[in-house]
Amino acid sequence: MTTKVLVIGGGQNVEHEVSLASAAAVAAALRMSDHVVTCVTIDRDGIWRTDGGPSAATPAESIARALPLLADADVVFPAVHGALGEDGALAALCALAGVRVVGSGLRAGxxxxxxxxxxxxxxxxxxxTAKGRVVAADEIGDVEFDSPVVVKPVSSGSSHGVALVRTEADLLPALRAAARLDQRILVEEVVxxxxxxxxxxxxxxxxxxxxxxxxxxxxxxxxxxxxxxxxxxxxxxxxxxxxxxxxxxxxxxxxxxxxxxxxxxxxxxxxxxxxxxxxxxxxxxxxxxxxxxxxxxxxxxxxxxxxxxxxxxxxxxx
Missing domain, CATH: 3.30.470.20 (ATP-grasp fold, B domain)
Structure with missing residues (x-):
């Protein structure tokens, strides 16, 4: 039986390029068997783009134009890593639409x-897990260095914004780099x-x-x-x-x-x-x-x- 799959790639975060590669590979693999594949790319600015489809002025307009594809699919494969994808955002959209989705649901994501x-x-x-604490982005100037630590955004992927801090001089730059990706920063002991x-x-x-x-x-x-x-x-x-x-x-x-x-x-x-x-x-x-x-x-x-x-x-x- 043929299954119609909507593959979504890209996304509005630092993992955009990796997600494009994942989506392309997934689509190619599915086309090798009994699947009819349609692809949508979410650009960095949030515009949903379909191959050969008309361009849209806003993310909301582009999503509205993509909804018929969502409704026509048997399964949605959201190959979007990171925020507004892997975090359950796309799974929630599919749940609201009543469409089967590959991967974890909203809560787990x-x-x-x-x-x-x-x-x-x-x-x-x-x-x-490693012992750690969460620091708000507007409080990074108050963090004291007492031993080597790992600094990372609370919600980001592909190790973006992650740094191994060995000296006091490196701590604030690492915290600032993580704060550019998230308002919450995790400071952990080194394991x-x-x-x-x-x-x-x-x-x-x-x-x-x-x-x-x-x-x-x-x-x-x-x-x-x-x-x-x-x-x-x-x-x-x-x-x-x-x-x-x-x-x-x-x-x-x-x-x-x-x-x-x-x-x-x-x-x-x-x-x-x-x-x-x-x-x-x-x-x-x-x-x-x-x-x-x-x-x-x-x-x-x-x-x-x-x-x-x-x-x-x-x-x-x-």
Missing amino acids: AIGMDKWATKLVADAVGLR RGREIDVAVLRESGGIRWAAPPLEIHTAGPFDTATKYDGTARFTVPAALSSDEQAGLRRSALAMFDALGCAGLARMDFFLTADGPVLNEVNTMPGLTAASQAPRMFAAAGVSYPDLIARMVRGAGRG
């Missing part, structure tokens, strides 16, 4: 995007450990399972530049003991369930001598074939086109 709220959920289910990612997929029948973990190898912090300049190296499956793998899998599934995630989500951990420490959650991670989550499922024997098709089959109503 919103909480997963908020790194501070994610910590609270993790603590409630017994998962360790030393191996960087391990675990991807979880919820299938159409409701069964969810974790792919083999992936380890990230870098010479320094896994920051925005390192993520996309090709210098990072990935090992999948990661070289782990059976106990380490089991602990990471339990932690990833526990967080997936606690947030109420659907579709595909990636949980990022530091593996320390005392066990896993949750770093953050991605409810719509990078989705090119070379991205971390598809690499993990490839290691489990699930090809990229098959993974994307499974995500479409598992789509729910937000």
Whole structure:
């Protein structure tokens, strides 16, 4: 049976280009099987643009013109990372329209995007996170330096605005950089450990399972530049003991369930001598074939086109 899928890419945030790449890859994979694919791109200014469609003057007008595409779709695939996409905004629109959507709903997307709220959920289910505090953007001048810390926006992706601060002189510039992306800034202790990612997929029948973990190898912090300049190296499956793998899998599934995630989500951990420490959650991670989550499922024997098709089959109503 043919399934009509509306793929949405782009977005109004710093992950715009990454989202374009994910959307293009998803659309190409779906066109390889029994899917009829229509694409919409959200420009940086919020204008929704369809291939060959008339231009609109405002975001509201462009959304109105795109609504017939939404209504005609069997499933919407919102391959938009970051704010006004991954944070549940598009899932909420689909829920209001009564259209099935790939991935997590509004609540899981919103909480997963908020790194501070994610910590609270993790603590409630017994998962360790780095100790930290939230600072308002207008109070960054009052933050004191007492040891190396990690500074990051509370709600942003692809490590934009994230900095490892080793000296007092670097603290205020790092806080200012994070404040340009969010009015709330997270200041965390530095966790030393191996960087391990675990991807979880919820299938159409409701069964969810974790792919083999992936380890990230870098010479320094896994920051925005390192993520996309090709210098990072990935090992999948990661070289782990059976106990380490089991602990990471339990932690990833526990967080997936606690947030109420659907579709595909990636949980990022530091593996320390005392066990896993949750770093953050991605409810719509990078989705090119070379991205971390598809690499993990490839290691489990699930090809990229098959993974994307499974995500479409598992789509729910937000």
